[in-house]
Amino acid sequence: MTLHFKDEINAIEKLGNTVQLDFSTGSTVTVDGTVYDFKQIHFHTPSEHLIDGMTFPMEMHIVNIAQPIDDTKTPEYLVVGVLFKMGKENKFLTEFLELIPQEKHSKKTIKPGIVKLSDLFSSEVAEGQGSYFHYRGSLTTLPFSESVSWYIDKIIYEASPMQIQSINSIEGNNARHIQATYGRKVDQ
Numbered sequence: 117m118t119l120h121f122k123d124e125i126n127a128i129e130k131l132g133n134t135v136q137l138d139f140s141t142g143s144t145v146t147v148d149g150t151v152y153d154f155k156q157i158h159f160h161t162p163s164e165h166l167i168d169g170m171t172f173p174m175e176m177h178i179v180n181i182a183q184p185i186d187d188t189k190t191p192e193y194l195v196v197g198v199l200f201k202m203g204k205e206n207k208f209l210t211e212f213l214e215l216i217p218q219e220k221h222s223k224k225t226i227k228p229g230i231v232k233l234s235d236l237f238s239s240e241v242a243e244g245q246g247s248y249f250h251y252r253g254s255l256t257t258l259p260f261s262e263s264v265s266w267y268i269d270k271i272i273y274e275a276s277p278m279q280i281q282s283i284n285s286i287e288g289n290n291a292r293h294i295q296a297t298y299g300r301k302v303d304q
Contacts, residue, residue, distance in 0.1 A: 118145065124139060125137045125140075125157075125233065126225060126228050128212055130219065132287075134286075135286055139154040145194060150182050150194075152193075153180060153182070155180060157178050159174060159175070159176050160175045160177070160292075161284040161287060161290060162289065162291050166294060173200060173201065174280045174283060176200070178196040180193065180196075181193055190261050192265070194267065195265075196269065197269065198269050199268070199269070201274060202277050202280065203274030204274050204276060206276065206279055209279045211235065213283075247270045249302055250304075251297075251301065256291075257292070
């Protein structure tokens with residue numbers, strides 16, 4: 117995994133079913149020769165992935181898209197899942213929680229540099245050297261396309277109970293129910 121990352125989040129959206137942070141163009145991740153553009157971050161409460169049978173109170177998805185050359189094909193996605201447990205206040209979450217628009221289905225433009233994903237990750241993760249569970253799967257929202265390369269960070273991050281509750285109060289319990297593996301292999 118090779119990152120070319122500018123860490124420029126330029127907008128926050130309150131979509132009704134989730135909170136979404138949008139990236140400026142220019143950040144990419146390359147895996148096995150495919151270049152994916154960073155698009156957005158959104159949240160699910162509770163988590164949509166389990167580790168050793170344990171669910172977590174919140175999961176963040178960093179969505180990256182590789183546009184197909186042929187417009188008739190489904191885009192390929194690379195999604196990084198980040199799990200949160202209850203704990204101490206999280207600097208990254210603090211940077212945007214009070215900036216979330218009040219109105220549903222609204223968007224607030226922010227100056228790049230105010231909200232920094234790098235405030236969440238260690239240098240190893242920021243350089244694409246982190247440790248992940250990996251599998252091929254589907255989107256967890258409609259249309260559930262089977263075109264996702266999932267990377268679930270093995271590090272479990274902390275967020276305060278108030279931060280997790282703040283996001284949950286906006287989006288509700290919006291996690292897709294845990295699905296069977298259907299023969300998928302999970303690489304470690």
